[in-house]
Amino acid sequence: MVELRPVPFAVLITRMFQELERNGAIFDYPARRIVQAAPARDLSVSIHGHRASTPFGPAAGPHTQLAQNIVLAWLAGGRVMELKTVQIKDDLEIPRPCIDMQTIGFNVEWSQELSLKQSLEEYVKASMLIEMLKAEGLAPGFGDTVFDMSVGYDLAGIRSPKVRAFLDGMKDASEVVERLRGQIPAAFAHFRDLAFPTKLSDTLTLSTFHGCPPEEIESIGAFLLEEAGLHLVVKLNPTLLGRQDLNAILRDRLGYADLMVPDAAFAKDARWEQVVGIIERLGTLAERLGRGFGVKFSNTLLVRNHRHFFTGEKEMYLSGPPLHVLAISLVQKFRQTFGDRFPISFSAGIDAANFADAVALGLKPVSVCTDLLKVGGYGRAQRYFADLAARMEALGATDIDGFVLKAYGQAEPALASLGLPAEQMRKCRDALADGGDLAAAAGDAFSAWVGAARLKNTEIYAARVLADPRYRAAENSVPPKKIGSHLTLFDCLTCDKCIPLCPNDANFSLPIAPTRLPIEHLRRTDDGWTxxxxxxxxxxxxxxxxxxxxxxxxxxxxxxxxxxxxxPYLVKPLFFGSRQSWAEAPARDGFAFETRPEGLHMYGRFDGQTVTVVSGKGRVRYIGADFDLTLDPADPAGTTEGTANTPVDLTRLRLMELLRVAVTESGSVNYLSAGLNVA
Ligand code: SF4
Ligand code: SF4
Structure with a gap:
């Protein structure tokens, strides 16, 4: 297995701007698809008092693990970054593969695969890269981004000095910002004077283990509010619906008869009555401390592993369409208990067909993971915004509150429920009728009006999703189409699907024109080389x-x-970012480049055997376990010098030359070419 490694800051900057200039893209995301603000439409929401220019963001998970992922989410309109969960155990071994998107979406993912220190640096890098893009004039009008931390999983870990250092580092990232500022390459020196944000985050979503005792959840919440001084969101589990209601929705109503939630999950997870008490007490504490407090629906659902995708795992986590219905039912249940008292952040089965609805319920942020793993990747969010814009336009809504009021025609019933003085009611009704300023008409009753509409919208939408066939098993049981052929090192359908759907932008295109590579061996004879x-x-x-x-x-x-x-990640040519990472993954064939005074070194491993090619002027040095040759690849028989104990496989040399030229000389931009530029 290869180890996930952050891409150096200087390489990210170089790639980002070279790619933008040469290819009109950033990390393979086309610039023409960058989600842009519309002058007459305000999509901003307040997250614990911080303005986010849109309510959309990547959910804590694979899309917020590395700096480039967060940048990609930003390009796709994300302005609330739910950073991947960190925890005290920062050297986890995650089973591979860990994401099963064959049907509805399962995973055995957990928290950050990077160390706490690396995670902090990745988040700071992302923030600084976004500032650079803003300084270049990208996505004007969508300038405000909120970074929301996520920590797990128990009190002892969260209180540990390591996790505290992470939290402190996010609250004041000055030291990391200054260190990274010094790494900005000379070619981009004009960015060195930018006023990069140093207070990266003071909001946090608490992620607790499936089965975390309720008193532990409350203790962690109190610690984060009181001692860590953070605004807090507590992420809750779908098991809160209770076994009967959950199964009635999941199995009976939606038809996922093969999904079984283990009894232990219900027995161990906090029950509804317990959570109501916790929320009440933490909410009161937050009010006293003047901090924001809310909940998030929902955590993934723990189910038995009845499939054959994750071998050796007894359980897995469900996301996608059925989780959407369960989480909306929880939002309904929560609002029936607490009204509109607490903000709700939402992440469960969001896609282009329901994003605007989640916004209409006043959920914020509305974050996404599963849908972004499908073909198109981050770019799928473009359609979320297109649909939201079209619906707002049709209703004459110019901001999110206006949309909440009008989305389901509940402005009037919501107004009627407020019991306002007759004159104020009349003004509101007039504004509704003639498309006037609703906030001005309602005055200090506006937020109550919007709040009442959120509750009414929730009831309508919760009933709607329960009846909507698109969430049912029958609509979500067909895996992506396979054509029956097996990938080889070169050539494939060349559909490019694997490039944008990778959360880390790890797959890339190699500009290699159709060609024929001879399969050749070089042999020493009495007369020279043949x-x-x-x-x-x-x-x-x-x-x-x-x-x-x-x-x-x-x-x-x-x-x-x-x-x-x-x-693709197992079969296609694999390139490592350094000789070290290549050397540390001996089980994987692949390549690495290194700039040295003697020339560019390219290291290769084929069937476990290593070779090195050193590029020179017209000639290369080709080194293997039992040969060391210098030759002109255009005429090996006539130019070879050196020693070889056995016939030398020249095909490997030709293949490496082909790849070297594609990566370093073709004008294409990738992590490797940017790395060589920086070196
Ligand atoms: S490896 Fe080839 S066929 Fe497979 S997704 Fe990528 S481009 Fe398409
Ligand atoms: S290339 Fe991307 S999508 Fe494919 S396995 Fe690696 S990280 Fe996952």
Whole structure:
């Protein structure tokens, strides 16, 4: 297995701006698809008093693990970044693959795979990269981004000096910002004077274990509010619905008869009555301390592993369409208990067809993971915004509160429920009738009006999703289409699906024109050197696919979505970010580059055997376990010098040359070319 490694800051900056200039894209996200603000439409929401320019964001998970992921989410309109959960155990071994998107979405993911120190640095890098993009004039009008931390999983871990240092580092990131500022390459020196934010986050979503005792949840919440001084959201489990109600929805209503929630999950997780008490007390504490407090629906649902995707795992976590219905039922239940007293952040089965509805319920942020893992990746969010804009436009809503009031036609019933003085009611009704300023008409009753509409919208939408066939098993049981062929090192359907759907942008395009590589061996004879040809490798496609190993955590998602079998990340040419990361993954064939005074070194491993190619002027040095040769690849028989104890496989040399040129000389931009530029 290869190890996930952060891409150096200087490499990220170089790649980002070179790619934008040469290819009109950033981390393979086309600039033309960057989600832009519309002048007459205010999508902003307040997250614990911080303005976020849109209510959308990536959920804490694979899309917020690395700096480039957060940048990609930003390009797709994300302005509330739910950072991947960190915890005291920061050297986890996660089973691979860990994401199963064949149908509704399962995972065995957990928290950050990076160390706490690396995580902090990734989040700071992301924030600084976003500032640079803003300084370049990208996405004007969508300038405010909120970074929301997530920590787990128990009080002892969260109180530990390591996690405290992470929290303190996010609250005041000055030291990391200044260190990274010094790493901005000279070519981008104009960014060195930017006023990068140093107070990265003071909001946090608490993620507790499935089965975390209720008193532990409350103790952690109190600690985070009181001692850590943070605004807090407590993420809650779908098991709060109770066994009967949950199964009635999941199995009976939606038809997921094969999904079984273990009895222990209900027995161990906090019950509804307990959670109501916790929320009441933590909410009161937060009010006393002047901090924001809310809840999040929902955590994933723990189910028995009845499939064959995650081998060796007894249980797995469910997301996607059925979780949407369960989580909306929880929002309804919560609001029936607490009214509109606490803000609710929402992440469960959001996609283009329901994003605007979640916004209409006043949920904020509305964050997404599962849908962004499908073909199109981050770019899928464009349709969320298009749908929201179209619905707001049709209703004459110019901001989110106006949309909440009008989305389901509940402005009038909500108004009627407030019992306002007749004159104030009349003004509101007039404003509604003639498209006037609702906030001005309602005055200090506006927030109560919007709050009442949120509650009414929730009741309507909760009934609607229960009846909507799109969430049922029958609509979500067909896996992505496979065409029956197996991937090989070169050539494939060349559909490019694997590039944008990788959360880490680890797959990339290699500009290699159709060519024929001779299969050759070089042999020493009494008369010199001779080349024996035994066939050729035929590359027919207009380009090839490569995988950047340092950014690939072998989640398996590109394998599921690729129309061919085998998995691009396992079959396609694998490139490591450094000689060290290449050397530390001896089980994987692959390549690495290193700039040295003698010339560019390219290291290769084929079937476990390593070779090195050192590029020079017209000639290369080609080194293996039992040969060390210098030759001109255009004429090996006539130019070879050096020693070889056995016939030398020249095909490997030709293949490495092909890849070297594609990565470093083709004008294409990738992590490797940017890395060589920086070196
Ligand atoms: S390359 Fe494939 S396996 Fe690797 S992180 Fe990306 S989607 Fe996951
Ligand atoms: S590896 Fe698979 S997903 Fe990627 S371009 Fe080839 S066929 Fe498409």
């Amino acid at each position: 080349v024996e040809t035994s066939g050729e490798v035929n590359l027919e496609k207009p380009r090839q696919i490569g995988t950047f190993a340092d950014a690939c955590n072998e989640c398996g998602n590109c394998d599921v979505m690729c129309p061919e079998d085998g998995g």
